[in-house]
Amino acid sequence: MFLVEGNKIICELPQSNFKVKEIFSTDPQKLDRTDVPIIQITENELKKISFLKTPKDSVAVCYLPEDEKMEDKDVQLVLDGIQDPGNLGTIIRLADWFGIEQIICSEDTVDVYNPKVIQATMGSFTRVNIIYTDLVEYLSKTENVNIGTDMEGENIYTFEKPKKLNLILGNEGNGMRPETEKLLNQCITIPRFGKSQSTESLNVSMAAGIILGQLFSR
């Protein structure tokens, strides 16, 4: 099971494949659902069960989905060891915005059902298929072009987008694993316009946003 917090996201669940077991709410009237048990609780009880610093109105207990068969989509994100729940949440939200249906994650990527990830997606987790698998095995046999990012890659502004691609994003501190890097077909880079010689790069989810913004511009 996993938890979804807040009426706003809970109300998106009926349009998804996620099934709700029960909902605990301080204000059941607002939920307008008769198909699942809704249990009235006090603000104090909500505080005890919520994972949020400032709990919202309701908490839904949901069933984990069954594993779906993996089938490549034309444009996919591949995450190699993303650790920060906020980053994974933001990347899922980005995928949803750009209509990317599937994200393939290495087995050590942070769990999508981590409460912080679920909240950071703002409901987008219901619309993007997230699969955890052995990346080396997956990247070796996919027919999509495996595209990574590095400092010496092709400029994203002139890069020609292949029809079927995996955009691979590495760990926040260490980037991609060497085994993953070996399986790349191409590398791209976001040119830096500032004068700064600092080695500091963009945060991984921001880099993903800028790259996707560019890939979808044509």
Added chain:
Amino acid sequence: MFLVEGNKIICELPQSNFKVKEIFSTDPQKLDRTDVPIIQITENELKKISFLKTPKDSVAVCYLPEDEKMEDKDVQLVLDGIQDPGNLGTIIRLADWFGIEQIICSEDTVDVYNPKVIQATMGSFTRVNIIYTDLVEYLSKTENVNIGTDMEGENIYTFEKPKKLNLILGNEGNGMRPETEKLLNQCITIPRFGKSQSTESLNVSMAAGIILGQLFSR
């Protein structure tokens, strides 16, 4: 005064206009500076003075800079009531990446010297000029084209970028104030590719990243 934490950012200060009063460090050898007093402290003392959950190695006490005269730059960001320190930090880091030298903030935008903002900029605050002012007054007299974002604006992929512009970003929950909106010359929008009918939009700093990525592509 304000605090800068961590040797990595502290070591960028000599290349900036920011003056350091003193540094408290658990490992003074690593800092390699003789021009300011460095006081050795214990890990426990560091924990008490640090604003971070997991304190780094050192804390520098810095002088607030003197107010600089404001002079329009060709491309500027204008922030109308950004409240989240992480968002402001991320936006400053983006500005640094794209070589944007100046950000104009409404007086109620979160303080750049808030420790959370300083840390989120990863040192970029030393390279971007941040000015707080009355936005209505500023936007009325600037010669840059005032560009806002909304759902019905011009598509960022076909939009023609003026030579001198202010990109205006509104508050996380409420967007721009009506008084600010009245002073816009143009509106742009990031087209949504996903099938989602959800009203949820992108986070303000992510939207800024995608727009800047596009503006700088030509």
